Amino acid sequence: MEIAKTYDSAKAEQTWYQYWLEKKFFKSTPDHRTPYTIVIPPPNVTGVLHMGHMLNNTIQDVLIRRARMLGFNACWVPGTDHASIATEAKVVALLKEQGIKKSDLSREDFLKHAWDWKEKYGGIILEQLKKLGASCDWDRTRFTMDEDMSESVIDVFIDLYNKGQIYRGVRMVNWDPQGLTAVSDEEVIYKEAQSKLVYVKYQIEGSSDYITVATTRPETIMGDTAVCVNPTDERYAHLRGKNAIVPIVNRVVPIIFDEYVDKEFGTGTLKVTPAHDINDFNLGQKHQLPSIDVLTQDGKISEAAGAYIGMDRFACRKQIIKDLEEQSIVTKIEDIKNKVGYSERTNAVIEPRLSMQWFLKMDTISKPALDNVLNGEIKLIPEKFVNTYKHWMENVHDWCISRQLWWGQRIPAWYDSQGNTVVAKTKEEAEEKLRIKNPNLKIDDIKQDDDVLDTWFSSWLWPITVFDPQVIKNGKDKANTDLNYYYPTNDLVTAPEILFFWVARMAIAGYEWLAEKPFTNVYLTGIVRDKLGRKMSKSLGNSPDPLDLIEKYGADGVRVGMLLCSPAGNDLMFDESYCEQGRNFANKVWNAFRLIKGFEIANTEQPESSKAAIQWFNNRLSEQLGIINDHYSKYRMSDALMTTYKLVWDDFCAWYLEAIKPEFIDGKALPIDHTTYSATIHYLEDLLKLMHPWMPFITEEIWHLIKERDEKDCVIISEWPQSLSHLNEPLLKEFEVAKELVTMVRNVRAQKQLSPKEKLDVIEKSESSKSHFDNTIIKLANLSSYSYTKEKVENAFSFQINTTEFYIPLSMNLNKEDEINRLTKELEYNKGFLKSVQTKLSNEKFVANAKPEVIAIERKKESDALSKIKTLEEQLSVLN
RNA sequence: GGGAGAUUAGCUCAGCUGGUUCAGAGCACCUGCCUUACAAGCAGGGGGUCACAGGUUCGAACCCUGUAUCUCCCA
Numbered sequence: 035m036e037i038a039k040t041y042d043s044a045k046a047e048q049t050w051y052q053y054w055l056e057k058k059f060f061k062s063t064p065d066h067r068t069p070y071t072i073v074i075p076p077p078n079v080t081g082v083l084h085m086g087h088m089l090n091n092t093i094q095d096v097l098i099r100r101a102r103m104l105g106f107n108a109c110w111v112p113g114t115d116h117a118s119i120a121t122e123a124k125v126v127a128l129l130k131e132q133g134i135k136k137s138d139l140s141r142e143d144f145l146k147h148a149w150d151w152k153e154k155y156g157g158i159i160l161e162q163l164k165k166l167g168a169s170c171d172w173d174r175t176r177f178t179m180d181e182d183m184s185e186s187v188i189d190v191f192i193d194l195y196n197k198g199q200i201y202r203g204v205r206m207v208n209w210d211p212q213g214l215t216a217v218s219d220e221e222v223i224y225k226e227a228q229s230k231l232v233y234v235k236y237q238i239e240g241s242s243d244y245i246t247v248a249t250t251r252p253e254t255i256m257g258d259t260a261v262c263v264n265p266t267d268e269r270y271a272h273l274r275g276k277n278a279i280v281p282i283v284n285r286v287v288p289i290i291f292d293e294y295v296d297k298e299f300g301t302g303t304l305k306v307t308p309a310h311d312i313n314d315f316n317l318g319q320k321h322q323l324p325s326i327d328v329l330t331q332d333g334k335i336s337e338a339a340g341a342y343i344g345m346d347r348f349a350c351r352k353q354i355i356k357d358l359e360e361q362s363i364v365t366k367i368e369d370i371k372n373k374v375g376y377s378e379r380t381n382a383v384i385e386p387r388l389s390m391q392w393f394l395k396m397d398t399i400s401k402p403a404l405d406n407v408l409n410g411e412i413k414l415i416p417e418k419f420v421n422t423y424k425h426w427m428e429n430v431h432d433w434c435i436s437r438q439l440w441w442g443q444r445i446p447a448w449y450d451s452q453g454n455t456v457v458a459k460t461k462e463e464a465e466e467k468l469r470i471k472n473p474n475l476k477i478d479d480i481k482q483d484d485d486v487l488d489t490w491f492s493s494w495l496w497p498i499t500v501f502d503p504q505v506i507k508n509g510k511d512k513a514n515t516d517l518n519y520y521y522p523t524n525d526l527v528t529a530p531e532i533l534f535f536w537v538a539r540m541a542i543a544g545y546e547w548l549a550e551k552p553f554t555n556v557y558l559t560g561i562v563r564d565k566l567g568r569k570m571s572k573s574l575g576n577s578p579d580p581l582d583l584i585e586k587y588g589a590d591g592v593r594v595g596m597l598l599c600s601p602a603g604n605d606l607m608f609d610e611s612y613c614e615q616g617r618n619f620a621n622k623v624w625n626a627f628r629l630i631k632g633f634e635i636a637n638t639e640q641p642e643s644s645k646a647a648i649q650w651f652n653n654r655l656s657e658q659l660g661i662i663n664d665h666y667s668k669y670r671m672s673d674a675l676m677t678t679y680k681l682v683w684d685d686f687c688a689w690y691l692e693a694i695k696p697e698f699i700d701g702k703a704l705p706i707d708h709t710t711y712s713a714t715i716h717y718l719e720d721l722l723k724l725m726h727p728w729m730p731f732i733t734e735e736i737w738h739l740i741k742e743r744d745e746k747d748c749v750i751i752s753e754w755p756q757s758l759s760h761l762n763e764p765l766l767k768e769f770e771v772a773k774e775l776v777t778m779v780r781n782v783r784a785q786k787q788l789s790p791k792e793k794l795d796v797i798e799k800s801e802s803s804k805s806h807f808d809n810t811i812i813k814l815a816n817l818s819s820y821s822y823t824k825e826k827v828e829n830a831f832s833f834q835i836n837t838t839e840f841y842i843p844l845s846m847n848l849n850k851e852d853e854i855n856r857l858t859k860e861l862e863y864n865k866g867f868l869k870s871v872q873t874k875l876s877n878e879k880f881v882a883n884a885k886p887e888v889i890a891i892e893r894k895k896e897s898d899a900l901s902k903i904k905t906l907e908e909q910l911s912v913l914n
Numbered sequence: 915g916g917g918a919g920a921u922u923a924g925c926u927c928a929g930c931u932g933g934u935u936c937a938g939a940g941c942a943c944c945u946g947c948c949u950u951a952c953a954a955g956c957a958g959g960g961g962g963u964c965a966c967a968g969g970u971u972c973g974a975a976c977c978c979u980g981u982a983u984c985u986c987c988c989a
Contacts, residue, residue, distance in 0.1 A: 040954090373989090418918075419918095421917080421987095422919095425916095425917065425988070533987095534987095599927080601926090615954095618954045620954090621952065621955090622955085625951040625952035626951065627951085630951085631951090672928090672940095676939070777957095780958075783957090867935070883973090884972070892934095
């Protein structure tokens with residue numbers, strides 16, 4: 035069979051993904067094996083594959099593929115998240131393009147449009163995941179708004195409400211005036227901004243005196259209901275019991291005293307606007323101040339303000355400063371830096387706003403989720419995130435779970451016209467409950483809450499309901515087979531950004547409803563940045579399209595490139611050159627295979643050099659496999675990959691294949707013997723297995739090109755190689771010396787400008803004769819002979835490896851001066867080294883305190899150095 | 915403002931319990947090679963005051979204190 039000169043990644047990707055699907059290799063059903071489970075962090079239905087997904091899902095695929103090969107029943111559950119705000123915004127925008135306003139549609143009609151959108155575009159990202167090779171059990175694909183998934187969200191709400199964990203109340207929320215919804219604390223991004231601190235004089239009632247307040251938000255002046263100073267601030271002590279007059283609206287408000295006020299900031303005087311600032315709200319509660327809401331929900335000045343009605347909040351800020359200046363009551367405008375909150379979804383400036391929302395109490399419910407991370411039952415990788423997690427969980431706030439949107443699970447709360455509220459799954463049930471409170475209830479008076487639940491309030495159930503959506507309703511005693519088998523899942527791979535949004539809340543849900551953790555290990559990836567360290571984002575345009583990368587470098591190349599630069603939990607500075615490295619590696623593997631495949635096999639005797647190389651590689655592979663497994667067990671993904679990379683490239687290609695490669699005689703390659711060939715194929719197969727999780731496509735392709743195989747004989751379901759029970763360490767060390775020797779000979783050739791074709795002799799000064807690798811060395815270094823002597827050899831190039839001396843007789847004359855220089859340099863280095871060792875050994879405290887092993891090592895260093903020095907001196911004396 | 919982490923070669927990072935000739939890897943770079951698997955390659959090579967200043971110790975990249983810079987989280 036003719037093997038193509040270059041590897042065609044596109045073809046292999048197409049062929050093998052299809053084949054794996056057909057043979058149902060990704061499919062998992064409960065059986066006698068131990069399960070290994072991952073649930074995908076469901077990407078937004080609105081999402082398209084970006085580099086973050088690429089990283090995240092490649093890691094999951096590596097883990098799941100290796101688990102499959104280790105004999106676990108591997109199950110990777112895929113799916114998408116309905117993403118209330120993002121999706122609703124998308125649909126609203128699309129309708130707008132068609133000239134339809136959301137406000138003109140009924141809830142039902144709008145949802146119809148939203149579902150249409152979801153059906154049409156919602157699966158794109160999952161299709162893209164297939165391109166990178168994701169081996170998900172696609173039959174298990176879930177959506178957070180699937181009917182049964184949604185039902186469980188409602189059940190959970192009702193359950194928590196009945197447990198008294200959910201309440202409704204007026205609170206200061208983070209209002210997104212563009213999305214027209216409240217968002218949770220976690221969805222607010224604080225950014226530093228240049229703001230103006232405006233100093234405004236408020237007249238003291240019944241006096242010509244003024245008090246000056248400093249504010250960054252003059253547009254809320256109309257909502258002021260007090261002026262506050264610190265009680266210890268002597269500057270204002272005389273104002274106790276006085277009132278101030280709010281400009282513009284001429285409202286008389288009390289001057290109150292509270293230690294909250296920072297004497298140093300501004301003038302030490304605070305205008306209190308309880309409706310528009312969380313701290314002012316708290317002050318207002320404490321001092322029983324009224325709240326005046328001067329903003330509308332879309333961020334305009336409201337009727338209640340009494341001035342500037344209908345003006346946009348930012349326009350009003352400018353205008354009001356101008357007007358106050360005209361009244362000559364602005365004493366100063368200062369440029370300051372402060373933090374301004376922006377909506378994660380719409381990027382609008384968040385407006386703290388009082389509104390009626392639903393909340394989940396977090397204090398007691400979050401306890402087990404904290405304890406079980408602290409006691410190691412759930413592991414965060416890397417560990418440093420435990421601190422962050424702990425800090426958040428210990429200071430957790432009640433969770434605002436209502437959103438003023440339509441796309442999502444509608445809150446199962448029902449109201450009558452009398453102000454009664456009940457929580458019930460259906461209107462019928464609600465009617466029953468309401469009728470108890472209100473016997474005159476009319477059916478038409480029953481109204482369901484208009485709001486939906488926060489998306490995270492549905493995705494926190496993900497690891498549970500993807501397996502058994504009924505378990506909330508039925509109780510964990512009646513959990514189905516899937517849940518009993520797959521839960522708790524093994525590993526969760528996600529971004530640290532959603533540690534609180536999602537990870538913490540899944541842990542809470544797991545303990546709340548199943549009394550068990552949802553996952554054992556949480557692997558937190560870094561953020562993909564460009565090489566300037568900027569986060570990759572659409573708006574910056576600094577993110578390559580992963581699908582373009584796949585086309586350019588092959589899926590395997592991109593996967594390798596991605597993971598080469600991804601230390602756990604640290605951000606990765608991505609650069610396309612990593613993908614290039616990945617592609618080059620694939621090319622190397624392809625060519626190694628081409629070489630092997632091109633061998634002509636014959637019934638010839640196995641050369642000693644091959645026999646020794648096989649023995650060595652057998653041990654080497656086993657040794658490195660141990661290291662690779664260890665890296666995996668510690669989730670050091672890039673280390674596991676790099677160890678595999680070097681095992682293949684350096685050990686297998688550069689040393690092993692060179693050692694067993696048949697020689698050319700008269701321009702014709704000799705055949706290879708059967709024993710060596712089959713060992714080589716065996717090693718290649720083992721290496722393909724080790725590479726498979728990283729490079730699924732090329733490994734499967736080569737696996738099948740090696741020979742005709744049964745339809746289910748695929749590397750994807752092959753068995754992960756086993757380590758030897760006993761490693762031959764001395765043999766491994768001996769080969770390291772052999773490598774050094776070969777390198778030395780190559781160096782001599784380069785230095786003396788000898789052709790690689792010219793054969794040389796190497797003589798080892800040694801008591802014994804013959805070692806394992808003599809013939810291998812002869813071959814690799816292109817020697818005519820490798821011999822032993824007990825005597826010094828004169829007029830030869832000489833060098834030492836460890837304490838052994840070697841000679842290479844050369845036909846040409848050695849340049850004496852060069853040799854003397856070289857040897858003198860080495861001598862000096864060794865003398866210096868000896869001195870440092872001897873200083874250490876003559877230090878009584880060292881000898882008294884250091885461990886015996888350490889002292890023994892130092893003694894060995896001393897004697898080795900002495901022997902080296904002796905040899906070098908002898909060599910030099912000969913030259914002189 | 916409070917907390918966490920980081921700083922090692924040009925870049926990205928390892929360095930696990932303080933002790934092997936310990937200062938490493940990959941990439942990049944330089945030199946020489948189109949040697950019949952591979953120039954997406956082969957063979958060689960240079961490159962670091964381990965952020966800075968102290969301290970502990972027989973011994974510090976590693977432990978402690980302080981300083982600087984950066985990143986993240988929370989308010």
